[in-house]
Amino acid sequence: MSRRIALSVAASVVVLGGAGAFVVAYAGEQTPVLGHSTARYTAPDGDRDGSLVFVTDVTASSGVKSVKVLAWPQESPFAEKELTAKDMAAVESAVCKPSGQDTVRCTYTAGVTAADAESSPRGAWHVAVLATAQDGTTTLNPEAADFTVR
Structure with missing residues (x-):
């Protein structure tokens, strides 16, 4: 009887060890996570230009390589045909600075003329x-x- 128990325990250790290795491997390949995203639009006023400022936090266990940003009106072709990574390839990048262990705070600023x-x-x-x-x-x-643009 003790032999069966020993084999069961050994088999359980192998199965659990393999599952743990899978979880660790899977955790290393998680996609980046966006958080605390905000946009602030300021319209031009008189001879003063306006701006669009977008800020987001990005967390990635392997580190963040790039963050691309595109502002688009709701009444546009993208509303019917969803944006793809290919659509985003040529757009501008945000500037990112470390703000935690695996997190960066990224800021995108665009001037808006009259x-x-x-x-x-x-x-x-x-x-x-x-x-x-x-x-x-x-x-x-x-x-x-x-x-909102007014």
């Missing part, structure tokens, strides 16, 4: 974010934050 504001669609806008980790995993959030 001409920009005049030609921009009015209404709701969204900010899309593509975060890429050092291990190549990605997270795409097409509506990480919203703002």
Whole structure:
């Protein structure tokens, strides 16, 4: 009887050890996580330019390689056809600075001239974010934050 128990315990250790190794391997390949995303739009006023400032925290266990940002109006082709990582390839990058063990705080700032504001669609806008980790995993959030152009 004690031999069966010993074999059961040994088999359990092997199974649990293998499951633990799988969990550790899987944890290393998790996609980047976005958090605390905000957008602030300031319209131009008189001779003063406006701006769009977007801030987000990105956490990736392997480190953050890049964060791409795209502001897009709700009334656009992207509303019908979802954004893809390919759509985000050529957009501008945010500037990221360490803010924790595996986390960076990324800021994207764009100036808005009176001409920009005049030609921009009015209404709701969204900010899309593509975060890429050092291990190549990605997270795409097409509506990480919203703002309104009046």
